[in-house]
Every structure is written in C-alpha cells, then in structure tokens.
Amino acid sequence: MNNIIRTEHAAKSYKSGEITTTALKDVSLEILQGSFTCIIGPSGHGKSTLMHLIGGLDRPTDGKVYIGDVEISRIPNSDLARLRGKRVGFVFQFFNLMQGLTAIENVEIAMMLAGVPDREQRVRAVKLLALVGLAEKAGAKPGQLSGGQQQRVAIARALANDPDILLMDEPTGNLDSVAEAEVLDLLQTLHRQGKTVVIVTHSDEVAKRAERIIRVKDGLVAH
Ligand SMILES: Nc1ncnc2c1ncn2[C@@H]1O[C@H](COP(=O)(O)OP(=O)(O)O)[C@@H](O)[C@H]1O
C-alpha cells in the first residue's frame, strides 16, 4: 500500500500581534491510501490544525506536507486550490451548508466551483444524494433537515468531485447517536469503496470503527 498523505516535521504557529501560538510543534506521519484513520486528543492540542495542513487548507510554518508525490506545502496557491478541489473532500462539525440553497444546490455548487458542466452537475448531484440516502430531500433547504440529514448533505457535497481523500473534523460532534450511526455507516461504505478517510473525533463510537488511531497531544503526535 502507498502513502497518500505524508508530513515531515510539520509545524504551525499562528501569529497575532505580539503573541505567537504554536499549534503543531513537529509532526511526521504517513497515512496509507484507502485507510480509515481517526485523530483524537484533547481540545486545543492541534487536531484541526493538523487536518487543515494535510488537506492543504493551510500551510505549515515549518516542515513539509505531501499528498501523493506532490509537496503541497510548496506549490502556488492556485495549484493547491486545484489539487484540493480534485482530491480532497472536507466535512466539518457545523455542516457549513448554504442556508439559502436546497440540498441538491449545495452539492452542485461544489461542482460548479470545479468547472463541471451544468447538465452533468444535476445528474451527479442526484446520484450523490441517493448515495447518502436523501434522494427525497433534494429540494429541502438545510433548515428543513435534521442534523444528521444536513451532515449527509455535507458528505454528498464533499464527494461532489469524487475526491480520493475525505477529511472530517468532528463530523458527528453535533449529532445524536442515531444520526451518528447513520453517518458512520455511510463513511464505512465510502471507505470500502476505496476512499481514504481521516476523521478528527471525540467520539468513542467513531474511534471504534477506525483501523488506526493517531493521538495528538501538545502539538505532537504520540507514536
Ligand atoms: N487561526 C488561529 N489563530 C490563532 N490561534 C489558533 C488558530 N487556530 C488554532 N489556534 C490555536 O492553536 C491551538 C490548536 O488549535 P486546534 O488545532 O484548533 O486544536 P484542536 O482542534 O485540537 O482543538 C490552540 O491553542 C488554538 O487556540
């Protein structure tokens, strides 16, 4: 099996005025293609920062980050945005759906940003909503959906451009246990289909399903 994600001595500090916060100190890790990994650890210890770095949403202040053979910490912003759009799907704790758009429009907009032709957008969005079990809710706005349903729309949106990597930051943090189980079943299906799944979580239920657990503490990964 190949590594799909790799960091070498990745570090991240945030500077605001006089104050520098070091969120990640020195993280070297490898994630295998097709694997299902959970990142756990106390609040404020650098989990989200690590997820942002490996997905190319942010850059390390030191060290290197690779997706496949590409050192994403070095490539220009425009190349990074393109690579991220093609290869990485993100899901967040608070769903981050556009409230004024319907479920299907929320999925389509991700394709629009990637330049998928209009007609193809609709066809693919219908398939993705069916995959997440929400074919009947295509015309509903987020406010008309339960938390679990909204998160499944967010997962459909993350899959819009058929990424091979799914990165999720506490995706079940706002869900009850029934909705959490539904989302986890869906993630397991996607994992079986070959996606690389990385989830930041506080949930034991999520961690139980992982093949591997990475512990983040004080900006470091415990090996
Ligand atoms: N954009 C930011 N600006 C300043 N400090 C930040 C920023 N993002 C995170 N931090 C700080 O970095 C540390 C790690 O944060 P984070 O990665 O969000 O931790 P976790 O996800 O484990 O709760 C915390 O001290 C947090 O306050």
Ligand SMILES: [Mg+2]
């Ligand atoms: Mg976090």
